[in-house]
Amino acid sequence: MSIKLYHAKHSRSLRVLWLLEEAGLPYTLEVVDLALGNTGGENYAKINPLQKVPAIKVENEVLQESTAILEFLANRFDLDNLLVSKDHEDYGRFLQWLHGGESGFGMYLSLYFGHTVLLPEEQRNKMMAVWAADNLKKILNLFAESLANRDFIAADRFTIADISVGYILYGISLLGKQEEMAPKSVLAWWRGISERPALQKAISL
Secondary structure, three states: OOEEEEEOOOOOHHHHHHHHHHHOOOOEEEEOOOOOOOOOHHHHHHHOOOOOOOEEEEOOEEEOOHHHHHHHHHHHOOOHHHOOOOOOOOHHHHHHHHHHHHHOOHHHHHHHHHHHHHOOHHHOOHHHHHHHHHHHHHHHHHHHHHHOOOOOOEOOEOOHHHHHHHHHHHHHHHOOOHHHHOOHHHHHHHHHHHOOHHHHHHHHO
16 A cells, blocks of 8 residues: 655654654655745645645545544554554543644644744734743643643553644744743653654654
């Protein structure tokens, strides 16, 4: 079965690349230019008309949502070690943060990046950046309560939920804001998973 990932460095496609490396699945990587308003150019627009990353093509099926891709790949390729079964007591916690990594954190991370580094200075809004940072802190505090000093989010082992939220800490760390924003238990969790060889390989690509 062929897998092709469309990837841009530091973007949400890192989640998918991290999973592919963790699972040891064979894949083809196509790096696209992360250009505001025209990511990947006309050719990539045929794969994802929104011109956002990631996009992944598995045989003839194309998906574009990073956390959906994590769940899709883990189920399609029977990566049970990276999932939590429905009858496990941590199943709800697993789903909460697998999807919450994007639905909870994603908008605020994007706004914070946009209004601090990505947008031209004349288009940045300092109040928007402050608002986004405040909301990131609130969700990180909620995550810390759920994490409760665990090494992993659910089932006492690394899962795709750790990848989902792990990308958020990676993004915050690019700006050097992790110590300022994240509670100590979250920082300890992030330090543990950030050393995984699969993530280090994905970051280097």
